[in-house]
Amino acid sequence: xxxxxxxxxxxxxxxxxxxxxxxxxxxxxxxxxxxxxxxxxxxxxxxxxxxxxxxxxxxxxxxxxxxxxxxxxxxxxxxxxxxxxxxxxxxxxxxxxxxxxxxxxxxxxxxxxxxxxxxxxxxxxxxxxxxxxxxxxxxxxx
Numbered sequence: 001x002x003x004x005x006x007x008x009x010x011x012x013x014x015x016x017x018x019x020x021x022x023x024x025x026x027x028x029x030x031x032x033x034x035x036x037x038x039x040x041x042x043x044x045x046x047x048x049x050x051x052x053x054x055x056x057x058x059x060x061x062x063x064x065x066x067x068x069x070x071x072x073x074x075x076x077x078x079x080x081x082x083x084x085x086x087x088x089x090x091x092x093x094x095x096x097x098x099x100x101x102x103x104x105x106x107x108x109x110x111x112x113x114x115x116x117x118x119x120x121x122x123x124x125x126x127x128x129x130x131x132x133x134x135x136x137x138x139x140x141x142x
Contacts, residue, residue, distance in 0.1 A: 005049050006092045007033050048089075052096045059103050066105045075106065075123045085116045 010033035018025055069075075083101075085094060098109045101120060111119040 003090075003092075005046070006090070009092045009095070010036060045088075048093055049096075052093060052100065056096070056100055056103070059100055063104045070105055070123070073125060076126050077124045079122045079124060080110070081120050081122065083118045083120050085112075085118065 011029050014029035014032060015021065015025075018029070086097065089097065094112065098112060098118065101118065102108050106123045108121050109118050110121050113119065
């Protein structure tokens with residue numbers, strides 16, 4: 001049986017995409033949420049979901065501050081890093097982690113790698129160097 005938190009996440013995304021709360025759209029959204037493929041390997045833990053949702057709420061004012069900082073102080077340096085996925089994550093939690101990283105103006109996830117890594121692009125203030133893209137982080141894969 002599909003986890004209720006995964007179902008809630010799918011329905012939330014559906015309603016945000018369609019912006020329609022009519023009974024027909026609710027029925028279609030529930031049907032789509034149940035028909036989408038699901039992971040049977042891990043079960044979501046409520047504590048993990050609440051932690052991620054709290055981090056998203058904390059990221060909102062940070063995103064505004066970063067946007068203002070980027071307006072008034074240029075950020076020409078680009079850095080690409082590899083960040084490891086937190087252990088025991090369901091696909092829904094991985095999606096929310098990617099959303100959290102991408103939500104702030106200075107970062108974006110370029111790629112989720114199946115071996116448990118994100119490739120993250122950062123924009124930073126100019127430090128020593130010439131502002132070119134730098135690579136750092138975990139082990140590289142082609």
